Amino acid sequence: MALEKLGFLTIGTFDREDPRAGHETTLRMIELGERLGYDSAWVRHRHLQYGVSSPVALLAAATQRTSRIALGTAVIPLGWENPLRLAEDLATVDLLSGGRLNPGVSVGPPLRWSDVKGALYPDTADVEDFSPARLTRLLDLVAGEEASPFAGTEGFEVFSERVEPHSRGLRERMWYGGASRSSARRAGELGMNLLTSSVIEATSKEGPWDFAETQAAQIDAYREVRPEGRVSQGLVVVPTDSASPAQRDRYHAYAAARTPRTATPQGERGMLFARDLVGTSEEIAAELHAHAGYQRVTEVVFALPFAFQPEDYEQILGDIATRLGPLLGWRPTG
Template identity: 70%
Template sequence: MPLTSRPLRKMGFLTIGLFDEADPRRGHESTLEIIELGERLGFDSAWVRHRHLQYGISSPVAVLSAASQRTRRIELGTAVIPLGWENPLRLAEDLATVDLLSGGRLNPGVSVGPPMHFDQVKGALYPDTADAEDFGHGRVERLLDFVRGKPATDFSGVEGFEVFSDRVQPHSPGLGRRMWYGGGSLRSARWAGEHGMNLLTSSVVKAEDPDGPYDFAEIQLSHIRAFRAAHPDGEAARVSQGLVVIPTDSATPEQRARYTEYADRRTPRTTEPQGPARLLFAPDLVGTSAEIAERLHAHAAFREVDEVAFALPFTFEHEDYLQILTDMATKLGPALGWRADTP
């Protein structure tokens, strides 16, 4: 088996945190329990996905605040917060607060663009300013400035018994270096590099060349290289890859059958670009850890990174996630050269 050019240094996982509308607490508790398990297994990071007006985590910063008090070591990330739903100044306050509570373990990932189904939700979200809102990279720049301690106002000092700061409080000095951008195009990768962010890649890229060929790994590799070429840190700039990976080493026959069926249903979207945005999806990787490791070692973009945050499938049961995470930590990670960070 060929070795990766970059040894796998950090391994994390990503969960969407689904819940039953009739019992939302149980779903949130399940997410927290999975993060706690991840720390016990030695994972370097746990990431939560963001969902609005759906039955998934709508407030990842709040969930990670709770996780910060139930863990000691594991890094906690968002992949990703869509900034179209957020006020950058208020979000900066929340991120800094949770980073301090976690002891400097927060890794906020963000993305840009109008909120999903904006025409249907804008009346509730921005009733007076929908047409004036900036949903482009300027929104990220505002957030970065606030997180990195740039002034938010020209007023500071004492007014009566109140003391005011000209920058967001609290300020967490290291957080600005742990800001991630979720990008799937060459333009977004370059922009993230130029602004000194870290890059989150996922199982989705834009197939921007209308003539093809449509090789997911090669497209993602071009994004990683464009990002590092634009970043002040060059080849040392941090990139994390987030493919859907389902090891089956300790799975029951029933689980293996369900996992395979899940991946098979999603395979057609991996053969050609989808929709007006020309999104190309990576195939889900299902099999033994040895089989998955072999496929990853052959993946051009994986060979270029030393951090991963493997995405857990959306619709599985709690027990399935326990099995998958355990196999990742005890079988797949070691097969990729990773060593668990455990006491």
């Protein structure tokens, strides 16, 4: 199948002492993506780290600097969010974008929960619900269902029973960042689209482990529930066609340092990491065509590596759009 939609994902790194410069670089990358014809640009979510902590706010700025490219979050961990307040922010940014926002979310307790709960939920940490019910609340509120039993006028104030503003169509553009077959099925049951990434949950504690086949099974589980839903695959892809010798050496060294973790499941949950794809566009295209997960999708969001320089990202984005994309059957959007 030809690739229909091509996107990219960035963590939006910045320097502790000069965070504005990093955020400006991320916005310029989104602008470049639109000029190159990408269908979507996505921002990762990082709390208490040197990456974008408020992607919705950053994408609000991006709506005013772009006109066509879809803007996504991959993903917002709902354990850090109040669903009603998040629904308001998402609708506001979607309206500012003209209906281009694609919010991706996930469920579960916040990362490093024991360290952050005192600052995040000092009074309610022991009773916060991090189950999928938190996601259901968000989806209902985004869809315009009742948030308050009162609607009407009180003095000079006019109140609505639903979250305002309301953005029609946003509910259909909600994505779930799933890492397992069960989460993929949940995404389908909730009528959401599915984001798969370069990190997924192993289905067995005993090897051999095949990331591509495991990801393919996850996508199949989603499509059994919701065959009409959209699925996007995300891998770290670094074409070297127009890279300088120094860039090529750096890219290969980066991938080599990360490769050992792909051999076995990592952490308590047994997470499988995909190998970074570094090489010429022809080499990467051949690997993707042989990848069982890629074979099941018609849209991708390629993740940019961490800790590279702006000129590196410009080269990588340019090569993906002008060389790798066409080899995969993709055509840029004008």
